[in-house]
Structure formats: structure tokens, C-alpha cells
Amino acid sequence: MRGVWPILALSAALFLACGRVEFTDSSSLPPIVPDYAGVTIPEGMAALSFEMADGRPFKVEEKRIGDTLYYHVRAWDKKTGKGVRYAPFPVYISHDAIDPYIAYRLIEPSYEGWKEMGLYSRELATYKEMPIVENASVNGGCVNCHSFSPGDPSRMLFHARGAGGGTIFVNGDQVKLLNLTTVGPHKQGVYPAWHPGGRYVIFSSNATQQSFPIMGSQQVEVYDHNSDLILFDTQTDSVFTYEPVCNTARMETFPAWAPDGNTLYYCVADSLASVVENRASVHYELAAIDFRDGKFTGEPRTVWKADSLSVSFPRVNGEWLLFTASGYGTFPIWHKEADLYLMDLETGIVSPAEILNSEDTESYHSWSSNGRWVLFSSRRLDGRYTRLYIAHFDGEGHFGKPFLLPQKKFSHNVLRLKSYNVPEFVPEQPAGLDEAVSKLFAR
Amino acid sequence: MKKWITPVLLFAAVFLVSRVCQPYTLICQEYEGLFLNTPDGWTRAFAQPWPLSGIVSDFLIQFYRDPVYGALILAVIVTLVFLLCRGLCKCLGFTLDSLPALGAGALWFFLSRSSEPKVGIAVLLVLSALWLLSLLLKKRPGRAWKPDLALALVLVHLAAALTIFSPSVQRTERFSRVKHDALYGVWDDLLKTVPPAVAEKDPELTPFALLALSGKEQLGDRMFTYPVYEENDLDMIYYDGNREYYTSLLFKACLYQYLGCYNEAVHNYYQWATQLPKGTSFVVLRRMVELYYLLGDYTLMEKYCRILDHTSVNGAYVRHFRALAAKGTPREADAPDVRAQIPVITHDPLYNLILLQRNGFDTPMLRDRMPAAAMLRKMQQEAE
Numbered sequence: 152m153r154g155v156w157p158i159l160a161l162s163a164a165l166f167l168a169c170g171r172v173e174f175t176d177s178s179s180l181p182p183i184v185p186d187y188a189g190v191t192i193p194e195g196m197a198a199l200s201f202e203m204a205d206g207r208p209f210k211v212e213e214k215r216i217g218d219t220l221y222y223h224v225r226a227w228d229k230k231t232g233k234g235v236r237y238a239p240f241p242v243y244i245s246h247d248a249i250d251p252y253i254a255y256r257l258i259e260p261s262y263e264g265w266k267e268m269g270l271y272s273r274e275l276a277t278y279k280e281m282p283i284v285e286n287a288s289v290n291g292g293c294v295n296c297h298s299f300s301p302g303d304p305s306r307m308l309f310h311a312r313g314a315g316g317g318t319i320f321v322n323g324d325q326v327k328l329l330n331l332t333t334v335g336p337h338k339q340g341v342y343p344a345w346h347p348g349g350r351y352v353i354f355s356s357n358a359t360q361q362s363f364p365i366m367g368s369q370q371v372e373v374y375d376h377n378s379d380l381i382l383f384d385t386q387t388d389s390v391f392t393y394e395p396v397c398n399t400a401r402m403e404t405f406p407a408w409a410p411d412g413n414t415l416y417y418c419v420a421d422s423l424a425s426v427v428e429n430r431a432s433v434h435y436e437l438a439a440i441d442f443r444d445g446k447f448t449g450e451p452r453t454v455w456k457a458d459s460l461s462v463s464f465p466r467v468n469g470e471w472l473l474f475t476a477s478g479y480g481t482f483p484i485w486h487k488e489a490d491l492y493l494m495d496l497e498t499g500i501v502s503p504a505e506i507l508n509s510e511d512t513e514s515y516h517s518w519s520s521n522g523r524w525v526l527f528s529s530r531r532l533d534g535r536y537t538r539l540y541i542a543h544f545d546g547e548g549h550f551g552k553p554f555l556l557p558q559k560k561f562s563h564n565v566l567r568l569k570s571y572n573v574p575e576f577v578p579e580q581p582a583g584l585d586e587a588v589s590k591l592f593a594r
Numbered sequence: 595m596k597k598w599i600t601p602v603l604l605f606a607a608v609f610l611v612s613r614v615c616q617p618y619t620l621i622c623q624e625y626e627g628l629f630l631n632t633p634d635g636w637t638r639a640f641a642q643p644w645p646l647s648g649i650v651s652d653f654l655i656q657f658y659r660d661p662v663y664g665a666l667i668l669a670v671i672v673t674l675v676f677l678l679c680r681g682l683c684k685c686l687g688f689t690l691d692s693l694p695a696l697g698a699g700a701l702w703f704f705l706s707r708s709s710e711p712k713v714g715i716a717v718l719l720v721l722s723a724l725w726l727l728s729l730l731l732k733k734r735p736g737r738a739w740k741p742d743l744a745l746a747l748v749l750v751h752l753a754a755a756l757t758i759f760s761p762s763v764q765r766t767e768r769f770s771r772v773k774h775d776a777l778y779g780v781w782d783d784l785l786k787t788v789p790p791a792v793a794e795k796d797p798e799l800t801p802f803a804l805l806a807l808s809g810k811e812q813l814g815d816r817m818f819t820y821p822v823y824e825e826n827d828l829d830m831i832y833y834d835g836n837r838e839y840y841t842s843l844l845f846k847a848c849l850y851q852y853l854g855c856y857n858e859a860v861h862n863y864y865q866w867a868t869q870l871p872k873g874t875s876f877v878v879l880r881r882m883v884e885l886y887y888l889l890g891d892y893t894l895m896e897k898y899c900r901i902l903d904h905t906s907v908n909g910a911y912v913r914h915f916r917a918l919a920a921k922g923t924p925r926e927a928d929a930p931d932v933r934a935q936i937p938v939i940t941h942d943p944l945y946n947l948i949l950l951q952r953n954g955f956d957t958p959m960l961r962d963r964m965p966a967a968a969m970l971r972k973m974q975q976e977a978e
Contacts (some may be wrong), residue, residue: 362935366936
């Protein structure tokens, strides 16, 4: 045993010698991923986790001064033993409330097929992710397009595709499956928007197809051959159409209600033959139509259009409307040029939400209940796997710098082989539906 | 000494038979397996039935890439099952080799037909627990049975013979070898594995043999030595049922990779991955690294490298591609107006070949397949 002590002492000395790092001060901010320097986060957000862009080991200390968190980062090189003490970077804390949960779908960003997918909720104050429903409950079919009734997260719907599938409506403990193609005009529902009153749901009904470019940086193109809007009444389980938004001459899609429920915004383009060959000429415009007492009235009106941009996913927050615009087509997630644009509905002025945008795709977005935060998806990390970002909105047309939804370790964003899809804020934790839904599919 | 005869023979038999008769089966288990030390990897691992044996099985499959290790692991599992069975028998007062040999032999035969060693691990874990419990029992004097050893040796030989001559084991081994050869372009071996007589019995393999012929630029000369009756024998665009869908996707992934159409190769590898037990696999992740390197998308390549960094045996592979990317130039994204003009793949394989040729894809395989595909189209039209 006596011979062991010198070896242990030598090992300890070597360890200490190797662990000694000489630090020099730098006036620059640390090169970290994701870029959290200067972002605005809500009070009580789960701690931000990041790593050095070049993979160096680092230590971080947080100091809060007023409503600003300062991150002091020291990083060093293992081989040379030399380190850098970077200038602290600020993270601003907003006292504007944020919904405590978000809901999204996780799916491989693949092509026609899938293996596992599901709808999940995530608590923003922690890293806790809970399944709402996984596709194992619907015999491996596709679950998509979830939508919550505004202000009442116990009411939601989502589609379960595949044999015996349809649209699943959840109202508290009641879960029912309805195949919309069996009622009214026999059209299937795709993109939903729940009316603020809670009784009606507007769906677009799309004939969607994918194609695969033989070369180039875009590997998938998704487009509609035709699409219409249909109105579903949750009290009578009936479906209605209104010719100006349900006709073969034009393709209507991506419906979104104004908060007062009196106006429906949507995207529309002229129908055309051979869509894929002519995809460069498909430019959706933003349109609106009035809605009173459960009925559409009047004629649709163009709200905004541009010859070189195609609009998708309008989302209204009071007098502000946020939408995605890409070079052409209807499915911006595969378009690297897709960016978020903000429209002032009072003045009609549209401008790119520059601070939210990146070189890569920005797409699906949703407003928090109080309109002070926006949640959107972006492919800026790796160009393929969609991740979620949250940004503060001051109510006067200005966004704060967005932050990547924090995970316990940043590497989770890299290692996760699924994309986040259709992110929505939710005021309460959605209930798990696997058991109830699997009963519907076991029949 | 006598007590070691059966386990040593069993170990040697399992190792040798697996190594010699099933090397590609073992390799393909690694190709289609997945063990990721990531949060999602662990969530999935614990969500599976029998999670502990599943996790151990998934971990061990990583080493099957070298069939020597695969055979070794299989031999260890089967031999340990034998020893534990024997230990349990002893506790019950029977000094027996034959009964444990029967159990271990049956397990070996089962594992040789299985796509993973999970059941073997589960049996091993259950027997280990029983054996530990048996240590608490009072030992009984053993009762020996004279012809026991001879019977045990016969049973081991019988298990070996069953495994070696099982048509299902042979079919799996042949298909695994074809998969390996197609994935890595080992054309001579593929043609040796699928001569015309084999393709006659197993038409699913014909497109792979023709792929190998076009890889060697001999399709025009030798295509009709194989049982080729229609276009689908060449390009496998149509399929019937899940099994053919799986094969068709793998075939198309390999085909478009060798044609140089990496976008379509990625598409088909992704689709193929959805048919695998875990939704992706080691070989798919490695293929993504290669294809995104070839496409000049080093950011995405690095993502898959980092994921493979969380496995046990892909370090050298990842370092190799990172070094290549460090010397390369990443490709810029195309502008929307450029992208909008790029043709898309169709469900007509001949038209796809023409599209590729018109758009500057000029590989020997493309040149070799084009007249063959046109000839088959004409034959089919005339027959109709």
C-alpha cells in the first residue's frame, strides 16, 4: 500500500498542473451558440444554456443587476492552457407575462413517410416536455395541425390521418373523432383556426403534394393543387361553405381570425395547371372577409400582395399582423428565403421583422395570449431541423432580439433528430390524450 | 476437465458458425441498429418493452460492424445461458449438460434468425437473476446421468447444423450480403451472390444484380442473362407490401447515389429509415454524413457527425469527414428564381434518367442504364 501514495500524489500534482489556466481579458463578447447576447427573456424563463462556437471548455457566472442578467464567460484551450475572459454579455428580463406552456409537434423533417411523431407540451420555466398524444395511439398514423380554442386550452383539435382517421375534437374529458369528409361538402380539413367565440372552426381544405428537385439546395417542394375554406360548427357538427372562399378559380388557405372574430384573414392565389412546373409564378396574397353571427358576409378583399413574394400563416395580434413571406409557393419551411413580415393593420404598412429573421427559413409563428411575445420556428441552426425561438414584442411594432427555446444543454438542439412543428402558446398544461385517443382507434 | 467440454464446444461452434455463415447478417444488424447516448435516445430506449435487455442489445449491436466481434458477442451470450442453466440444474440436484445444451442450442437457433440479440440478453438477465436466487438455496448432491455428455454434444452439433442449413438463415444472409454490397458498391461480390439462377428464385434481388451490372457498365451485354421481364425488374419503382417497400427504398437510395443524384438519394434514405425499427440507424446516419458532405452542406454534415460522436465506434469515421470538410468549400444556397426552375423527380424512371442527363449528370452508370431502360420500355409497350 505504501507504494500507492506517491503515485496518487504525482497524479494529483499533474492534474493540478494541467488544470492551471492563464487567462487574458478580452473586450469582445464570447463566441457562443446560440447567440444569446442582448436577447430579451420573460421573468422566470428556464436558464439559458449555450456552448462555445468552437467547442472550447468554458465556465460561466451570472450576475443580475436590475432587470439585466450579465453572463461572464471564461473559455480556455485544453492544449495550450491559455484562456480568455470575455466581456460580459447582457440578457434583458421583461416583466411582460408569457403563457407558461407551449405546444408543438415533433416530427422527423423527412419526406412522405414517418416513424414516430407526436404532439407535446413544454413548460417554459423548466425543461419539462410532456406528450399530449403520440402517433402510437393512432396506429402509427400522422397527427398534425393541432389548434387550441383561444382562452380555453381544454378545447382543442388535431387531425389523425390514416385508416379510420379524421379530426379529433377534445372538450375537457370528452374526446370525439369526426371524419369531416363524411359531412357537408365532403372536404377534409387541413389548417384550422378556432374562432375566438369558441363555436366555429375554419379549416382550409387542401390537395397537397410534394415534389423533390433533382439537384440544388432545396430538397423538397410542397404545393397545393387546389384549396378552399370550410367552416365547421362544433355545436351541430356540420360543415358550411361560402362560394367566395370555396371555389375552383382560386386557392384559399391558412385561415386566421382577428381577435374580435369579425374578420377572417387568409392567403389566396389563382388556381393554375401544372403547379410544380409553374411554381415560380405562384404568389399568394393576403386577403380578408367579414364574419358576422356565424356567417361570412360580403366579398373578400385583398389586404396585401406583392409580385415577388408569397404570403403564408397570417397571425393577428390586435392591430398587428405577422406573416411569413417567401419567394413563391405555399410551404415556406423548405424556402431558405422565407422571412417574417409585420403589417400594421391601421396603416397597411408592411415591413420585414428584421430582428427575427436570419439567412435561413423563418416560418410558423404564434402570438402569446397577451400579444407581448411571439413564438416562431426557424431553421437557422443547421438549415434542416426546425427549432423554436421566442421574441418580445412591445406592442408598437418593435421586437426584441429572439432567443432559442432553451434546453437543459444546448447540444440537445443538435442531437435531436426531430423538427418542431406548429408551435403555439398555451395558458395551461394540455392534458395527455394518449389513452383516450387510443380507445377511439381500438374500435 | 470434462465439465468444460460442452461449453467450450458450444462457444467455438456459435463463434465459428456465426462468423463463417452469417457475417453479413451481423454487419447488417449494426447497419440497421441504433444506440445513441442522447436525451431522446434514452427516452426511446426506456419506452421500449423490456428496456434493460433492449438497451444492452442496442449497445452491443454497435460492435457488430466487425463480424468477429458480433460472432464473439453471440457466442458469449449463448455460452453464458448454457452455464447459467447448468448452474440452476445443479442447484436442483441435477448434474446435467444435455438440458442446458438443449436450451442454449434453441436460443442460438432463434438468435440466428433474429434481427437483434435482445431476446438472448433478456434470457441471460432472467437466468442471472434466478441463478443469484438459487445461491440462497441449500445445495443438493448432484445426480449424474451417464450418456449426458454425449447427448449434450449431439445437441450442440444439431443446433449448429440447423443454423447452417436453415433456408431462412441462408436467405437472410444472402439478402444482407446484397444490402451490404449495394450500399458500398461491391459489384463483383454482389454478382457472385446473385447469379441468374438465384435471381430466378428470388426476383426481389434482380434489380440489385442489374445495379451491379450497370456499376460495371455491363448492363447492355448481360442484362438478359437475368430474368428480366419488365421495367420494374430494372428500377423497382413499384412494390407490393411492406417488405418490398423497404427493399425498393433501399434500392432507389443506392441507385440515385451511384447516379450522382444525391438529393434523391437523401430522399430515399430518409424514407428507408422510416421502415427501420428505430426510425433511423447507424448506416443511415453515416450515409447522411457522406451525402451532405458531397452536397457541400457541411453544417448539416456536422450535425450528423455530432450525433455519431454519441455512439461508441464511429469516432474515426467522423474525424475523416470533418477533415475532408475542413478542406472543402461549402455550397451556397440557390436563389429562389434558380430553385424554381429545377426539375423534380418523377415516378417514371426512364424519364428521370433523361432528366438527369439533360441536367448535366453524366456518370457511366447513367450512360449504361439509359439504353437498357429504353429497351425495356419499348418491349413493355409492344407487349401491351
